[in-house]
Amino acid sequence: EHEVHLSLPHSLYAAALPLDGMETDYKYQTEYAKSNRSTCRGCKLSINQGSLRMAVLVQSSTFDGKMPLWFHFHCFFKKSKVLSTSDIKNFDGLKFEDQEKIRNAMQTDAFDLGNFGIKRLGESKDKCTSCSKVISDPFFVDGKKRELGTVYHVKCFVKKSPSADMQKVSGLSKLNAQDRTDLLDAIATVKPASKKRPASANEGQSNSKKSKLEDPNKEALRKQSELMWKLHNTLEAEVTKDALIGLLDYNEQHVPTGLAALLDAVVDGMVFGALPPCPSCNNHTLTYSNGEYRCMGMANKWARCIYTTREPKRRPFRVPKEYHDVAVLRTYKYKPRTRIFATTVDDAETDKAAFSKKRPLVGLNFLIGKGPFPNDQTARDVAVTVKKLGGAIILEPSNGAVLITSKEEMKSSVEARRKFIERASHAHMRPICVSSLGLLRKAQSQKEVEQLINENLLADWRSGSDTHSDDLAVVPAKSASSKASQQRALDQEMREAVVKMRIKGGAVVDPDSGMEDIASVLKDCKGRPLSAVLGMVDLVKGINSYYRLQVLVSDKEPKRYWVFRAWGRTGTTIGGNKVENFANAHSATDHFEDLYREKTGNDWGTSKEDFQKLPFKFFPLEMDYGEEAMKMKQEAIPHIPSKLEARIQALMRFLFDEASLQEALREFEIDTRKMPLGKLSRSQIRQAYGVLGELSQILSTKPPKLESAVASRHTALLSNSTQFYTLIPHDFGLKAPPLLDNLDVIKTKSRMLEDLLEMEVAYNLMKTGDSQVNPLDDHYAKLHNRIEPLDHESKEFQRIVEYMQKTHASTHSRYTLEVVDIFSVEREGEAEQYQAFKDLSNKMLLWHGSRRTNWAGILAQGLRIAPPEAPVTGYMFGKGIYFADMCSKSANYCYPSHEMSQGCMLLCEVALGKMHECSTADDSKLKKEYDSRKGVGATCPDPDTYYTDENGVVYPTGHPKSTSVSGHLLYNEFIVYNTAQVRQKYLVWVNFNFK
Numbered sequence: 001e002h003e004v005h006l007s008l009p010h011s012l013y014a015a016a017l018p019l020d021g022m023e024t025d026y027k028y029q030t031e032y033a034k035s036n037r038s039t040c041r042g043c044k045l046s047i048n049q050g051s052l053r054m055a056v057l058v059q060s061s062t063f064d065g066k067m068p069l070w071f072h073f074h075c076f077f078k079k080s081k082v083l084s085t086s087d088i089k090n091f092d093g094l095k096f097e098d099q100e101k102i103r104n105a106m107q108t109d110a111f112d113l114g115n116f117g118i119k120r121l122g123e124s125k126d127k128c129t130s131c132s133k134v135i136s137d138p139f140f141v142d143g144k145k146r147e148l149g150t151v152y153h154v155k156c157f158v159k160k161s162p163s164a165d166m167q168k169v170s171g172l173s174k175l176n177a178q179d180r181t182d183l184l185d186a187i188a189t190v191k192p193a194s195k196k197r198p199a200s201a202n203e204g205q206s207n208s209k210k211s212k213l214e215d216p217n218k219e220a221l222r223k224q225s226e227l228m229w230k231l232h233n234t235l236e237a238e239v240t241k242d243a244l245i246g247l248l249d250y251n252e253q254h255v256p257t258g259l260a261a262l263l264d265a266v267v268d269g270m271v272f273g274a275l276p277p278c279p280s281c282n283n284h285t286l287t288y289s290n291g292e293y294r295c296m297g298m299a300n301k302w303a304r305c306i307y308t309t310r311e312p313k314r315r316p317f318r319v320p321k322e323y324h325d326v327a328v329l330r331t332y333k334y335k336p337r338t339r340i341f342a343t344t345v346d347d348a349e350t351d352k353a354a355f356s357k358k359r360p361l362v363g364l365n366f367l368i369g370k371g372p373f374p375n376d377q378t379a380r381d382v383a384v385t386v387k388k389l390g391g392a393i394i395l396e397p398s399n400g401a402v403l404i405t406s407k408e409e410m411k412s413s414v415e416a417r418r419k420f421i422e423r424a425s426h427a428h429m430r431p432i433c434v435s436s437l438g439l440l441r442k443a444q445s446q447k448e449v450e451q452l453i454n455e456n457l458l459a460d461w462r463s464g465s466d467t468h469s470d471d472l473a474v475v476p477a478k479s480a481s482s483k484a485s486q487q488r489a490l491d492q493e494m495r496e497a498v499v500k501m502r503i504k505g506g507a508v509v510d511p512d513s514g515m516e517d518i519a520s521v522l523k524d525c526k527g528r529p530l531s532a533v534l535g536m537v538d539l540v541k542g543i544n545s546y547y548r549l550q551v552l553v554s555d556k557e558p559k560r561y562w563v564f565r566a567w568g569r570t571g572t573t574i575g576g577n578k579v580e581n582f583a584n585a586h587s588a589t590d591h592f593e594d595l596y597r598e599k600t601g602n603d604w605g606t607s608k609e610d611f612q613k614l615p616f617k618f619f620p621l622e623m624d625y626g627e628e629a630m631k632m633k634q635e636a637i638p639h640i641p642s643k644l645e646a647r648i649q650a651l652m653r654f655l656f657d658e659a660s661l662q663e664a665l666r667e668f669e670i671d672t673r674k675m676p677l678g679k680l681s682r683s684q685i686r687q688a689y690g691v692l693g694e695l696s697q698i699l700s701t702k703p704p705k706l707e708s709a710v711a712s713r714h715t716a717l718l719s720n721s722t723q724f725y726t727l728i729p730h731d732f733g734l735k736a737p738p739l740l741d742n743l744d745v746i747k748t749k750s751r752m753l754e755d756l757l758e759m760e761v762a763y764n765l766m767k768t769g770d771s772q773v774n775p776l777d778d779h780y781a782k783l784h785n786r787i788e789p790l791d792h793e794s795k796e797f798q799r800i801v802e803y804m805q806k807t808h809a810s811t812h813s814r815y816t817l818e819v820v821d822i823f824s825v826e827r828e829g830e831a832e833q834y835q836a837f838k839d840l841s842n843k844m845l846l847w848h849g850s851r852r853t854n855w856a857g858i859l860a861q862g863l864r865i866a867p868p869e870a871p872v873t874g875y876m877f878g879k880g881i882y883f884a885d886m887c888s889k890s891a892n893y894c895y896p897s898h899e900m901s902q903g904c905m906l907l908c909e910v911a912l913g914k915m916h917e918c919s920t921a922d923d924s925k926l927k928k929e930y931d932s933r934k935g936v937g938a939t940c941p942d943p944d945t946y947y948t949d950e951n952g953v954v955y956p957t958g959h960p961k962s963t964s965v966s967g968h969l970l971y972n973e974f975i976v977y978n979t980a981q982v983r984q985k986y987l988v989w990v991n992f993n994f995k
Contacts, residue, residue: 023541024290025736026089027400028082029055029068030102034260042075052098056080056399057089058428059734062576064545064569069399077105080398083363092291092342093264096225099342116141116157118171118183130156139183141169150387154183220340232267234328239266243323250320252277254285254296264288270332272339273314280307280711291341298615302726303719304540307711310341359390360443365398366391367424369405370417373434385437397427402453405431410458425461432456454735507531510548512577513564519552522561522585526605530592534599534618535570537725539718542736544570546729547599547618551592553585561588565595571669571731619726622681642774647789647821651989652776654902655855656766661759663900664853668752669730685756688727689869692753695720696746696871717741724749728756746873754866758850761857783860784828787987789821797822799947800907800986803845803957804887807941809971810960812888818991820902825984827862834983837911840931844954845985846883846974848906849890855904855987863908863982877933878923880975881982883910885941885956889971896992907986909953912974919967926977935973936965 031053038047047053047070054076055068071079085091085106091099119142127134129143129150141157143150158166166172172180235244236259244262248255251274256265268288269275275286275293283305284297293312295305316334324330356362366386368379382404383393394401403424410421410431424431436456443449507521507529521529531550536543547567554560561582568575582588593604601614613619642649698716721740730737740746765782773781780787790797801819808817850858866879884890887905894903913931916922926933942958949955976982 024086024089025542026057026066026290027087028080029057029089030094031090031260032094033070034258038070040072040075041069042071042079045072047072052094052101054080054088054102058399059574061574063567064543064574073101073105079396081365081392081394081401082106083365083392089290095229096222099225116143116169118142118154118169118175120175126151128153128156130159139175139179217340217342221342224340228267228271231270231328232263235266236263238326238328239323243326243329247319247323247329251317252285254287256287268339269317270334272337273334274317276313276315278305278307279313280715281305286312299715300719301613301615302722303715304538306540306715306718310339356390357444359388360440360446360449361386361389361391363446364391364449365394365401367394367397367401367403367429369403369409369424370420372406372408374406377434382434382437385434389437389441397424397429399428401427401429403429403431404434404437405458406433407458425459428461430454431458431461433458460734507550509552510550510564510566512548512566513550513552513562513579515552515562515564515579518556519554519562522551522553522588524589524605528605530589530604532596532604533621535621535726535729536618537722537737539722539725539737539739544725544730544732544737545618546570546575549592549595549599551585551588559585561585563588563591563595569734570729572733574734621727621729622684640772640774642776644774644777644780645789648780648787648823649776651787651821651823651987652779654989655852655859655904656762656776656779657852658766660852660900661762664755664759664851666731667895668755669732670728670756682757682760684727685753685760686867686869688724689750689753689867689871691720691724691727692740692746692750692873693869693871695724695740696743696873699741699743699746700873728753743873746871750866750870750873753870755851755854757867758854758857761861762853765856765860779856783856785859785984786826786828787859788824790824790986799955799957800988803907803955804988804990806945806957806959807847807885807887809886809888809939811970812892813995815896815992815994817887817891818993820989820991822989823987825859825906825987827859827984830862830983833980834909834911837913837978837981840911840913840981842912842915842954843952844885844910844912844956844974845907846885846910846956847887847890848881848883848908849893849903850906851893851895852900852903858906859984859987862979862984863906864979865977872923875923876921877918877935877973877975878925878977880933880977881979883908883974883976884971885974886937886939886960886971889973891990891992894990894992896994898994901992901994903990903992905988905990906984907988909983909985910974910976911981912976913981915974919965919969921968931976932981933975933977935969935975936963936967937969937971937973938963938965938967939970940972 033047033049033051033053036046036049038053039045040047040053041056052073053070054073055070056076056079057066057068059065060067082088082102083106085099085103088102091102094102118139121135121138121140126140128140130152133153135151135153137153139154141152141154143152166184172183175183241259241262244259244266245255247266248262248269251269253265253269253274256262265288275288278284278286278295278297281295281297281299283299284295286293286307286309287296288294289296292308292310295307297305299305314336318334319329319332366383368382368386371377371379373379373382386393386404391402397403405421405424409417412418412421430453432453433456436452439452439456440449443452508531509516509519509521510531513519521531523529529550532548534547534549536545536547545568547565549563549565552562552564561584563580563582564577566575566577580591582591596602596604599618600611600620601617602611608622611620644652695717698713698720704710704713717739721737724740725737732738738745740749765779790800800822804817804819848863863881865881866875870879872878890905891903894905896903911931912934914929915932915934916926916930917934917936919936922933939960940963941956942961943956945958947955947957
């Protein structure tokens with residue numbers, strides 16, 4: 001029996017493994033209970049040790065990961081409807097008979113006559129669910145509860161369900177005696193189609209699609225399971241835990257934690273052979289995990305190894321003589337075997353493999369709420385729509401299922417509806433409104449369906465916390481109006497957060513500690529604040545975690561000391577915190593240093609140059625707090641009069657706006673909860689630039705064909721993506737951080753870093769200066785730029801307005817531009833710098849647009865060229881300063897929206913000199929014979945109407961005119977590679993009037 005050779009042709013077990021190395025996001029889990037301590041979430045009774053138990057996996061509310069909610073096997077299937085065994089973690093680790101038990105439970109959807117009723121035909125012209133013909137008979141069978149949305153001819157229903165006792169169907173007793181007799185006589189004449197088991201309640205699925213094992217390997221899998229579990233039980237009874245560890249050590253195998261995992265590892269080794277080191281990274285032995293052998297090591301300090309296989313190269317598993325005192329080990333002889341895997345064909349898996357655009361909701365469970373629904377739709381109408389799109393209807397709240405409801409129902413004070421919503425929220429369902437079905441109908445893939453559902457949630461209950469209908473955080477669909485209301489709520493939240501900030505002694509007292517009013521951050525013996533913000537990103541596991549740590553000391557005598565720590569998932573409310581008391585500064589500091597060492601693997605105080613990022617450890621974020629708190633300017637403005645002219649004051653308010661800075665961070669998906677604690681240092685942003693540069697190089701080269709090279713490339717993308725998200729904390733909510741795997745994304749992130757550098761300048765300028773000076777005056781002084789408003793009646797003002805209006809491109813038609821104000825600007829030292837190019841020929845007044853948050857930095861430090869670390873990707877003509885002669889082309893770079901409908905553009909005098917003209921992209925280094933580069937567009941302002949001022953500067957004012965040039969550009973671009981060739985002239989403040 002122990003010598004049965006189990007092997008199958010490769011084609012039977014070479015099921016598709018994930019090419020990207022990402023771990024499966026399981027919905028459920030199963031195992032044999034390890035103790036008697038767990039309690040069933042269904043019946044509330046204890047689950048006996050060794051019994052088969054099943055769990056729904058939910059996002060924990062206290063840590064960045066999922067936690068199981070355990071059920072007895074029979075209780076689980078009363079609450080949950082599993083569509084695929086691939087959704088169940090550890091399914092293949094069960095005994096074969098228990099796997100079959102689960103498969104059978106998945107297939108069984110008990111036929112319940114209570115789900116149907118006999119009704120008299122009215123005016124409705126419904127089609128029979130079975131034969132698809134319009135029902136014209138006097139009576140029909142109508143589905144309810146789980147069968148909501150199904151209707152049948154009586155004869156079709158009887159053919160489908162020959163064993164059903166139709167006299168028990170609800171509604172029959174309400175018919176008069178003659179109608180009832182006629183109906184039963186008609187039923188008696190119906191000949192069943194065939195002798196089948198009662199039909200399942202989930203119509204529309206053929207028996208061929210039911211979850212089952214393919215016949216060729218079913219018997220072999222049974223024998224394999226019996227062999228493994230017989231050995232498992234023998235080892236559990238006769239071999240000690242220490243001996244199991246010893247066997248794995250002796251064979252140089254990975255030693256897992258826990259008795260069950262140890263037994264699984266030893267059984268796998270004894271039956272199939274010892275596993276080799278990972279052939280990809282050579283840093284770790286392979287380990288069996290959910291249907292494949294996976295490397296659990298790190299490819300490098302940033303990324304996990306993503307190597308997986310089902311065909312590892314085995315070697316004999318050896319048992320040392322000192323273990324021969326146990327019979328099973330003494331008589332053991334290694335026999336080469338190949339582990340086989342089930343080729344399960346689940347209906348959900350079949351549908352996922354061939355996604356149907358007509359039935360995009362296949363594989364998803366829906367619970368229909370009580371309404372009200374728009375357009376007087378009933379729950380039955382909604383169910384019909386869901387079923388036509390392939391969705392399954394469930395009766396009770398189920399974890400991860402979709403609830404179709406309405407805002408009115410979610411906020412209802414009616415007791416029954418309130419309790420229904422509470423049950424749905426406790427089950428961590430995903431609530432959407434009926435209108436979202438229209439979006440799902442257009443989905444092109446299963447992934448897009450999931451994405452659309454999660455983007456259009458009415459509330460997010462997936463964090464595991466209990467949310468009641470009274471305080472639901474409604475997240476409406478992204479219409480202009482709903483997004484505006486959502487934004488107002490977020491802005492209010494950020495204002496409240498900013499007010500709470502307390503910077504004492506060079507560091508922020510974490511507001512989550514609750515001690516910002518009574519304590520300060522303690523400093524170590526070298527004067528460094530004992531405060532750290534740590535980050536860890538794992539794209540394989542979908543982890544995006546933070547860990548904050550600091551030592552606090554009371555402001556008043558007698559001195560008291562605390563160590564505060566907080567942890568969780570970045571950008572969400574998932575997490576927890578803890579405050580511990582200590583008798584003195586020394587013990588508090590020791591505990592802080594121990595925690596820092598535990599989390600990072602490095603000693604506190606290790607320099608940036610010497611810090612070693614270690615596998616599975618956190619990385620410190622370099623925060624630049626400054627020595628003084630940045631106050632909201634609104635707090636001080638009323639108390640000290642400003643000496644600035646009113647129009648300059650208005651401009652300062654617009655440029656130095658805390659809310660717009662926070663909104664920009666949110667738009668970048670930056671974690672705004674973390675950023676107010678300080679700001680990412682300039683050096684760390686530049687380090688992130690370097691990471692994007694490496695990604696750009698990888699993606700710019702031709703993808704390799706060799707399997708090993710493909711894996712190496714993917715690991716490099718994974719590693720650099722992980723490092724980038726660690727350096728620049730992003731808020732992805734519960735979504736896994738996406739891989740940075742295309743040049744368009746690199747371009748977007750490069751622009752984001754460019755803007756972050758400008759915002760870093762703005763943050764510095766916004767720090768409070770002299771408390772006796774109005775903050776607006778203080779901000780203005782720090783710009784070192786003479787700014788004067790132009791007279792609205794002046795020729796220069798009118799000339800600029802004309803320039804703006806005439807050079808609005810026809811393709812930029814979603815808005816019109818309206819001037820709010822125009823200012824002349826003269827940055828300190830820029831005229832002297834420009835002097836070297838003043839006599840250069842071909843000087844033009846050109847447009848440059850940028851985000852509202854960037855203008856403080858631009859006015860103070862001038863327009864700058866991207867740093868050397870920045871990738872060239874995204875710069876069509878290389879790293880330089882870009883200008884346009886079409887106003888609306890630059891206006892687009894203000895990134896306006898309906899909610900942020902004002903912006904600024906700069907008009908600069910640009911010394912272009914001799915231009916290298918290009919009609920296609922060219923990021924090569926500019927030859928010495930040229931002073932600038934021009935991307936020639938298909939349209940430009942009419943040269944016949946240009947204006948030239950007394951200094952020879954050309955204003956390219958004119959209506960758009962074709963250039964007859966065919967190329968990649970619609971409009972001209974002008975690029976200089978020396979900042980001294982630019983002189984700021986006018987700042988134009990505009991309204992974007994969206995159509």
